[in-house]
Amino acid sequence: MSARSLLYEGKAKIIYTTDDPEVLLAHFKDDATAYNAQKRGSIIGKGEINCTISKVLFQQLENHQIQTHFIDCPAANEMRVRALQILPIEVVVRNIAAGSLCQQTGLSLGTVLKQPLVEFYYKNDQLGDPLLTRDRLLLMELATPKQVEQLQQTALRINTYLSNFFQTCGITLVDFKLEFGLDSQQQLLLADEISPDTCRLWNSSDTDPNSRVMDKDRFRRDLGNVENAYQQVLERVLAQTAASG
Numbered sequence: 580m581s582a583r584s585l586l587y588e589g590k591a592k593i594i595y596t597t598d599d600p601e602v603l604l605a606h607f608k609d610d611a612t613a614y615n616a617q618k619r620g621s622i623i624g625k626g627e628i629n630c631t632i633s634k635v636l637f638q639q640l641e642n643h644q645i646q647t648h649f650i651d652c653p654a655a656n657e658m659r660v661r662a663l664q665i666l667p668i669e670v671v672v673r674n675i676a677a678g679s680l681c682q683q684t685g686l687s688l689g690t691v692l693k694q695p696l697v698e699f700y701y702k703n704d705q706l707g708d709p710l711l712t713r714d715r716l717l718l719m720e721l722a723t724p725k726q727v728e729q730l731q732q733t734a735l736r737i738n739t740y741l742s743n744f745f746q747t748c749g750i751t752l753v754d755f756k757l758e759f760g761l762d763s764q765q766q767l768l769l770a771d772e773i774s775p776d777t778c779r780l781w782n783s784s785d786t787d788p789n790s791r792v793m794d795k796d797r798f799r800r801d802l803g804n805v806e807n808a809y810q811q812v813l814e815r816v817l818a819q820t821a822a823s824g
């Protein structure tokens with residue numbers, strides 16, 4: 580049994596150190612929060628589902644030359660990852676208008692964007708994760724100009740891959756949030772998770788604004804059937820991965 584000690588407990592995961600200083604263990608929790616943790620609850624089975632979906636997507640991105648922090652999963656709700664210095668930036672990619680984009684611009688929910696939009700938010704719960712301009716990001720030295728360019732290009736490549744993959748699952752990738760970090764060689768790697776907690780996913784064959792939702796908006800908006808929706812995403816992702824070999 581390897582020694583592990585608590586490094587950090589977040590809203591959705593607990594991070595432990597391991598015997599190897601370059602490796603961390605992420606334990607995915609069933610806890611769910613929304614609106615900057617003002618709404619709290621639990622989604623039964625979410626930890627295992629999100630860990631498994633993230634594992635499959637990280638493996639596929641690695642196969643497409645996108646470096647991630649993923650190492651392996653010693654249990655269904657546990658992931659060993661490379662220890663990174665996380666950039667305090669949430670990189671959001673949007674294909675269809677939803678959420679804060681609609682609230683802040685007046686665009687109607689469901690407007691298909693002419694091209695994907697990449698946005699940077701300051702990962703800071705006390706400030707409510709505000710939207711950053713590129714100049715503010717550089718002013719605050721959250722990343723170098725070269726890293727900003729790399730974040731933008733990598734996020735777009737991830738979007739191309741994930742949009743196509745989810746489409747084959749009958750799911751529309753509306754928007755999603757990514758986190759990146761630097762390893763000991765200052766390489767930029769994709770970190771954190773990719774799951775129904777961090778993506779907006781709509782059932783492609785359904786146009787009803789409520790029943791099509793397969794992601795955390797079911798929890799945020801009290802739409803019910805949250806567990807079923809997460810389970811459906813997992814099943815479709817696993818079936819498609821098995822089918823594509």
Ligand code: ADP
Pocket residue numbers: 587588589590591592593594603648660661662663664665758760770771772
């Ligand atoms: P939050 O911190 O927003 O409540 P989580 O509960 O998901 O989110 O906590 C996981 C934390 O672990 C996040 O702060 C995330 O930035 C961090 N993290 C994710 N991947 C890594 C990694 N490879 N190395 C170090 N920290 C990581």
Ligand code: UDP
Pocket residue numbers: 669671677678679680708754755756776777778779795
């Ligand atoms: N998102 C996330 N964590 C955050 C903020 C956003 O995973 O702290 C995801 C969210 O699930 C959605 C996308 O990023 O898929 C865009 O979210 P948006 O800015 O619309 O914010 P929200 O509507 O969630 O407040």
